[in-house]
Amino acid sequence: MKLKCIIIDDEPLARKLLVDYCQRVDYIELLGDFSSGLTALTFLKDHTVDLIFLDIKMPDFSGLELSKSIGQSPSIIFTTAFAEYAVDAFELNAVDYLLKPFDFGRFVKAINRLKAVESVASKNGEEKAKDFLFIKDGRELVKVYFKDILYIKGQKDYVQFQMRGSKILSLMNLKDLENDLPESQFIRIHQSYIVNLEHLQSISNDKVKIMEEYLPISQTYRLHVRSFLDRYS
Incomplete structure (x- = not known):
């Protein structure tokens, strides 16, 4: 248009x-x-x-x-x-x-x-039409709101969803999951990590801080992270 x-x-x-x-x-x-x-x-x-x-x-x-x-x-x-x-x-x-x-x-x-x-x-x-995700946890499907996810960690064939005081380990592929996440809210910073920008407290050249925990930014994703954040600066 x-x-x-x-x-x-x-x-x-x-x-x-x-x-x-x-x-x-x-x-x-x-x-x-x-x-x-x-x-x-x-x-x-x-x-x-x-x-x-x-x-x-x-x-x-x-x-x-x-x-x-x-x-x-x-x-x-x-x-x-x-x-x-x-x-x-x-x-x-x-x-x-x-x-x-x-x-x-x-x-x-x-x-x-x-x-x-x-x-x-x-x-x-x-x-706004979809602000949650159903995650398979064992034999159950658990409804998790995007806003509650601090970060997501890939572990071989599994993905760990880290929330405040709890986590869910689910059998899935991190790359496939990335396509289902809101692009404006989540960003991949490492081969093994996707973080929620809502909970991002600070960022440096090689790490981010979320809830007093530091997660690494890999060399591969460093430029991607910087160019993404430039849109909001």
Whole structure:
């Protein structure tokens, strides 16, 4: 699905550059570019957009003021030559803050950040429908809520689910189990460990701390862990 967007910027050259960048990304549908916030607001009354590229310093009223009048939808990426408004922009839940002049690579990074945010939000919405797992414990199936799992440890043909004060050892494959866990809540840090981010207390280069217990991050998964956490920093 394409992202429907508009551009609001009083500088003709800035609008021209953004139009060019938008046309180079196949999943963006540019609905229009505007030199005035007032004109853009009139357009928005009759059109639904997913994203606005918004300048901050404009003659009629600022992009920050315009953002407040628009509300939380659509998403906004600020484009400005002034770094001092960054804090104000992110307090308004801006997806990104592009400081002029910016190149096409930085533009694409901002778009990808929006897609990542939407992906996580969508995933979280799906996960609300199922927040538990049935685990075979001997001859019984035990209902375990994801929130109660501290971490999961693979032991050859078995998997150990560690909860507060209890654990379950079940005959299953850790790799297969990984596919059934909420991606936004659990992360694999080692060939033998998957941890619940809700219970993560601290992280260093080679270990994580969960409930006063330290678990190793292997060299194989170190980059994966860092890139995953970067999405939330």
